[in-house]
Amino acid sequence: MLNKAIKFLIENKLVAVLLLVLFVGWGTVNAPFNWDSGFLPSNPVAVDAIPDIGENQQIVFTKWGGRSPQDIEDQITYPLTTSLLGIPGVKTIRSSSMFGFSSIYIILEEDVEFYWSRSRILEKLNSLPSGLLPEGVNPALGPDATGLGQIFWYTLEGRDENGNVTGGWDLHELRSIQDYYVKYALSSASGVSEVASIGGYVQEYQVDVNPELMRQYNIELHHVVKAVKESNKDIGAQTIEINNAEYLVRGLGYVKSISDIENAVVTSEDYTVIRIKDIGKVSLGPATRRGLLDKEGAEVVGAVVVARYGANPMEVINNVKEKINELSAGLPSKVLDDGRTSQVTIVPFYDRTELIKETLGTLNEALTLEILITILVIIIMVFNLRASVLISGLLPVAVLMVFIAMKFFGVDANIVALSGIAIAIGTMVDVGVILSENIIRHLDEDDGTQSINTVVYNSTAEVSGAIVTAVMTTIISFIPVFTMIGAEGKLFRPLAFTKTFALTASIIVALFLIPPFAAFLFRKKSIQKHFKYALNGVLIALGIITIVYGCWLGLILIAFGIPALLNLQNKVTDKQTNFINIIISASAIIFLLAEYWRPLGVDKSIFWNLIFVSVICFGLLGGFSLFIKYYTRILRWCLDNKLLFLSVPTAIVIAGFFIMKNTGKEFMPSLNEGSFLLMPTSMPHSGVEENKRVLQQLDMAVASIPEIKTVVGKAGRTESALDPAPLSMYENIIQYKSEYMLNAHGERQRYKVNEDGLFELKDGRLIHNENIEVSSSISTTLSTRSVENKAIIKSTLLNIQSSQLIENDDGEYYRNWRPEIESPDDIWNEIVRVTKLPGVTSAPKLQPIETRLVMLQTGMRAPMGIKVKGQDLKQIEAFGVQLENIIKEAEGIKKEAVFADRIVGKPYLLIDIDREKIARYGVSIEEVQNVLKVAVGGMVLTQTVEGRERYGVRVRYPRELRANPTDLQQIYVPVEKGSPVPLSELATIRYEQGPQVIKSEDTFLVGYVLFDKLDGFAEVSVVENAQALIQEKIDSGELIVPKGINYAFTGTYENQLRAEQTLSVVVPLALAIIFLILYFQFRSVGTSLMVFTGIAVAFAGGFVMIWLYGQDWFLNFNVAGENLRDLFQMHPINLSVAVWVGFIALFGIATDDGVVMATYLTQTFNRNTPENKKEIRTSIVEAGEKRIRPCLMTTATTILALLPVLTSTGRGSDIMIPMAIPSFGGMLIALITLFVVPVLYSWKSEIQLKRAKK
Template identity: 25%
Template structure:
């Protein structure tokens, strides 16, 4: 199976796990070796010397050249049996005279069991880096029926885990939200514009923008996935902002000049010229705001860079459409209505409620500022009560259980117990579709698991939650209770992808880990044993365990150098005996067609089973007599560390746990407080740090704290360049904290944790707030440049710009609504981001329409005095 799958494009390896690998076994009888005076080295040398081909160059005969080859490879058991070891009195001693030759299997390090029915063999298809996972899986699925035809009766290929199923489910979730968002945006456009032709003019810019975005995504090699399509969901409302501002301004100019003879095209381009500069700068500023995401590293960088790139590409596409297609469509499709048809009912309603509020706020501007500041302080005061985490957990529709036993557990015993656990799970939980368990490690060890460990992959049925009424968290709790009936095991729960990603990034399979560093393993162990009970007492702690380092037994053979010297025996002779007779030495290889199999030399099991038997092994001296091994060495069974882990060239021991029903940030904060006394009492040269997902969260947040201020400084420079006013640019930045109020309150009331995803939402929110502020402040300055007083310019600008600002906010909100209420796979990652933007847009609108005009007047109060 493996060779046929390995040749497929995009497949780099098939990692086989379970079953047996064929091997030729040469099993010498120690008594016969003594009888004939034959050593193990002679058997190894004879096998190597009697299994080879050789080339003899060629001979020339007349006009021909003929190659000469000697053929001496063994091809069967009789060939091995008839290898001559020596001659006794002219009579040859064959290998079969002193050893039994048979077909066996390699000593295996891994076993796979399935559904409580015993052993199975699995092949893990490993994808070539940079390949498209869907394309690779499609090729593998298409090839399987062809391979199945060539297999013996009763052997069936049955795929049990396909990561593209989750990928497709996530893409369906985000694609559905994207489609619904487009429909909602078009509906909002029609309602607010109250002009089907103007709404169509804006809507036509959507496919143009999407086409440009997709072309640029293809250019950068970005595929359609959860994050890139999620970026389009977020951007879909933003990309019509510029078009709305242009169309609305064209419509206003058309209304104002409805009775004139001016041509439609000059009117449209005059309207475009009026708003082009703020629109261009507003869109470019949003692009700049996303620069911090390009600096993210590791997992968060791989996730959010495609999202940021897609949003930037979509915004660039929208800018192209706004400056080219939309003005042309506007000149052709926007009506030149009369004065009496100026505003539709909704816009008049907005003006009726907004203008009195604005007038009151401007007159009582200091009270307005105090109220706004109080709201901001109130919102920021709830931040400490909002939980923090790296990323929201993605529901994979499967559960991964890592089970650990004592280090001395055998692989056979671990596999038998795994089969019993599988039976119990399938009998007790109707939500479970299948259970596949890996014990130990594969042939190509992609995971350093010992025989004492199992990885259970528990596949849940589709729609299990709605069908059986239990969430995956509840199922995990019940499984944990069931596993308590099996003594001597320590289970830890995760999900298949999450388990591997955690291990890949930080080397730890759990959510949180305390890494203890120092030189003495006993000190590390004692410290860990103090920490584990403390962590277990903290609310939310689950699967608390100490990295297993003790309890491993080892038979040690110490050389007696005086005895070895007396018998003139080398240490290598002893090592060869132990390495071959006990461990099994590979002497040569048998080739069968394109396959090759090792030939192993090893004593029979009963002659190497314990210390007493090993001591009776005979070692041949150079003088020809045999010496029992026990006279040359000291053999004892000792306890040694099961493993010694190192990090940064220092010994390390881990206490790890998962966090359930609580945010990671507050859990680690409490754990730090509880472990402070241990940290203060640690010996000199010993320390501990925090790892796992918390480490990822800290790294990502530290990076954003460093880069976001730099991006804001760049935004300020762009604002100054656009407005040619230090004061106006500073005014827009001063208002940014007010825009965050809605985002903070949204995640607080929706009980969403502050994660990297939510932080990305706040970054996007800053861009939207700057965009709205720039559109309004630039119009303030424009009207003042035309000779209007500060107060009059503010009131007039707000009256004229309330419609496009409300429209742009409503369209963006409409585009986000489907994802905000989505429940499918992948929505967990997008929801914090969307919630922050959704809540922030509402507060940003209030900021732009009420607080910004008030602060503009306050910032220009010296000019108001002069005017008065």
């Protein structure tokens, strides 16, 4: 069936052309890289930075204003938690009870559908028994989003027409604009779940009643409450018909102004009316707030846009931006005293688009460079320009086919998913290389008796089985990745899909597109000589025109045209022409690599990058050529010295095993998001103003670092169920500048410079970027010109924006970082240095997306911690503090980052009502508490309706009469008979410490001890060190675990343990599946085992490379001023899930060469039927000699294609590099299997020969 399809397409080339057009067009439509074809519609794959690996979670959020955490826990959180535990699919329930609200996090099993679970929870909430919750308390489901849905943050600022900050707007004005205009406009954008406001002041009408005046008029608080409620009401009175016309009747009574409330009647006696204004003062003021927002030291108003579950983040952000553009022109403006016009402007400060674009830019660049390198390998090693054009031309088609499959199967494009294509590029090319090499060999051997179609078909059919087997081993080896569960499953299943799609696409391209196009390209052409002259003349003319327009591509066109003309004049042979064209093509690719790869860095000249790229590419290819040249000699020696040779791979395997046992472990390498999240905390007793002061100090300190783009700090929470932060918790979102200025697509942009290397600005000024090294000649010129014209040359570092520079593809990159800042870690260290403030805890190194995921998975704000469970909060806190002191001594733990929750640290003012005393006055507990609730806390009694805006009306005592306990004692409580009684007669007031927040898990109270690791230590090793130290203290009696208390390490460490258990099953399963495929190919256990040895050797090679990466001496020397360890991002690599996925990918390709070699060995032996040892070895050498070139080409493409990944420094490279290292090291070492398989095959054949003779 397969061969019939191949034959059909070879004979019907138009069908192949149509298939090619279909794949290219459809793939371009679905591509995630925002390609603008100009005429094709765009329907891209959903795009995000990383997969959402958070838990399957729903939130039940309940407000109960003014209530303490203990009241919330006892009356709301605990009853609700016990009721919700019975919902189908519930894995665990975490909760937090805080001042004024309860948050319950229902963690569900992964297979529970998101919206189905919401409906089940709503059913449960609607069927709660009466009396379970306090009266008037209504629990509600949180937004249909996850913590990863916080994709866009912005502030509202007054700005002029030039975008300069003007101010002129009060915080309450901006908050009203946000709450009643901007919020709803952005909420209407497709894909938005909610827009949550924070910062500024929520405006309300405040009625401050004077208790003395109330006593004089014999008025009680409940009279005032009644009067205010009844003063704000509209009614409808049906309709009236007048003159056959129907009129709707409305009774108007909504409060429209302060005077409306002031004139509300409280009571009347003896024709004297007592109004609100007679017993108090009405004003507009701020409501109590539990959240602050600060931007670089100035308080601001802002909000966060949350994407709906399952929505395409990139699309949602674009929809939001469209709404902002529509909305901006209609936002309020005012003329300031200085004559400037200040327009309210929406200013983003966190936009995930940047991270997504930079991540895709990194992958786009890596894929492009990989394709260029594989083309170079094909040109040099196949040494046939037509074959090279054929393979390299169809490779991008396979990538486009992957995008089609991703869209069809709903696989999102992100750093992990697209890495599947990046690590599969080499294997994708291998298939085409093997097939093309076989076609060329058959054409060379053909005597001209067969048609080109027959030759191509026969050569394709000969290797199609081996190709399918080799690729199927790789595809099926990845099936176990689909079995992964939890966070690692969500993270790597997309990669397994894309790698499978990529390899399937490579088979389709190799077997169904390459043969028909090969039959076309390799046919003998009969083109008239004059037409060839004209064609090459046009080629040269186009080259000259292109050069005139400043494009070096013209030189290549001329270089191709001239040898062709010389060939027509018989001055050079066809072979020489082909050789010249190959040299031109290789040189052009090397130049393109030097230009766009820039491995030595963009600050190094194109010359040095060209030299380095040439050396590394041609050096490796030269090494492979020598390998081919001397292969048969080495193979003969190995056949003569089998035991001595086999001791080498055996030693490598043993070394790899020991390295594996001693390699540190972690769950996942951290993705560099281009931003940090600083999350320190202050003391629980700190109030609003103190937290505001500290927050502003933190923001101003961070903003003083030159590499920082923006810093916006949040204290407390947004108005969202997704944000349960207390007021003492800070979240400073820090956006730092990229190392080099980027364009709108997240790619490095070049800017115009003059002959002295100075950047030209649009206003005519020249800027010397001190962040870039300047040569001595330019430095001299600078000093000379500085004297001549100091106004033009700016030698100091200025805060230059990309909009000021002139884009120019022939210019230079503009570096944003100071010379001493070499990595984001250096920026973080600067942040830590400037944010050491008294009374503020240190914070672990966090990033926005990473932190949201960690908080969703563990309930804490750090990737590592200890969970302490118990029944008593004080006991939990005390034990947590003990653990804090102990683990500070553990090896690998950053001491300053260790912090145990101070649970019971919030000051409480308790009013203890004496039941006997209130009984004497005939007053109930409820009556006293109602007075307290209104007088002290204030009560929102009604809400005004002012157009689209709604403002509460609050009644309370004036601030000066409720500012301290002495004032509270003077609050008067009405009694049934007689004058009101002061509170001091009915209750005692005392101070006490209580919880700021009460956290629980499955109804058990819980506290956390947070910690972080030092750089250079593996996550699992640090946790194991801490575990061992705690156990040692327990065994020695220095630490006693109280009864009812238990502790467990939590965080990403738990993910690692689960992933390790899964991998311990899936890795052997992958190996077993590969062995079965090999067996079905060869139908021989012995041959299958021989090929299988390639996996053991490659496996060891991967670990050897990991070990070398961690050795300071390895490649520790400079080339053109660039250290090779820095160039290849060399640092200690821990054994993470990403590395294991890299090994699984390696297992699939490690057998490819063995399969090809063993297949041909079997064919050779069947053909030659050797009868003695000499003939056996001759047949072995013959088979090896004929298959070494294709085998080595496939290995070369795999190894060289990974070089751009290994040197990549862009967003996402943190995850790609650990996945690429096993394949790179494994395939380098696996070259030895090109000798192992023939040697073992010879050994087996010789033994069989001896037995046969006996």
